[in-house]
Amino acid sequence: MLLELLTAKYPGMRRWLTQRLCAVSMALVLVLFWIRVVWLSPQGYNDWLAVFAPLWWRLLMVWFFVCMLLHAWLGVRDVLRDYVPQLGVRAGLQWLVNLAVWGNALAVVWILFGMDF
Template sequence: MNASGAHTGTGSWLIQRATAGVLALVLPGLLVYFLIALPVDFAGWRVLFAPLWLRVSMLLAGLALALHAWIGMRDIFMDYVRPVGLRLALYLAVIGTLAATLVWLAAVLWGVA
């Protein structure tokens, strides 16, 4: 018997499926919106990203993608990277990259309007 419990992976599995569901719903809608608008200059891109619903959708998709990527990368590192120090360094590198990317996305999205 494992001292950490029998269902430690259930939460990760549910988050992975939930974020996949969010991405499956949000990304096709955003793609259609972008293809219909198809801006050709900077002013067109500014108008495209002006609606609040679009910026919130983009940030939600970015957050879902970052969480989905983190769980996948964490599981890969747990399964295939045996040295604990290297695994910790890889965890920190992925977390830092994903967090910086989300901050950058928010800054870009809210800097447009």
């Protein structure tokens, strides 16, 4: 039954499930972040740099932001489809959203991997 709902026959169900799985994943990463910050209790810039220094943690942060951007993209896409009836206006707004998502993704990678740890 569940696999049938995830087929091409019901594309909305895949988007809905993707958005929910992204939300659960982000919640788990936020709990891990809170535990890590409480455990390490960073006080200054160098301490915060040490929080993000391990490669595994930076990869987890990239996963968090991929989930967040996918979650946001799906949500905004659905809002635009529901409330912007003109196809040209909707396409232009979606293009701006896509540009913002890719810009944010590049910024996250640059910040997490472009800095010297």
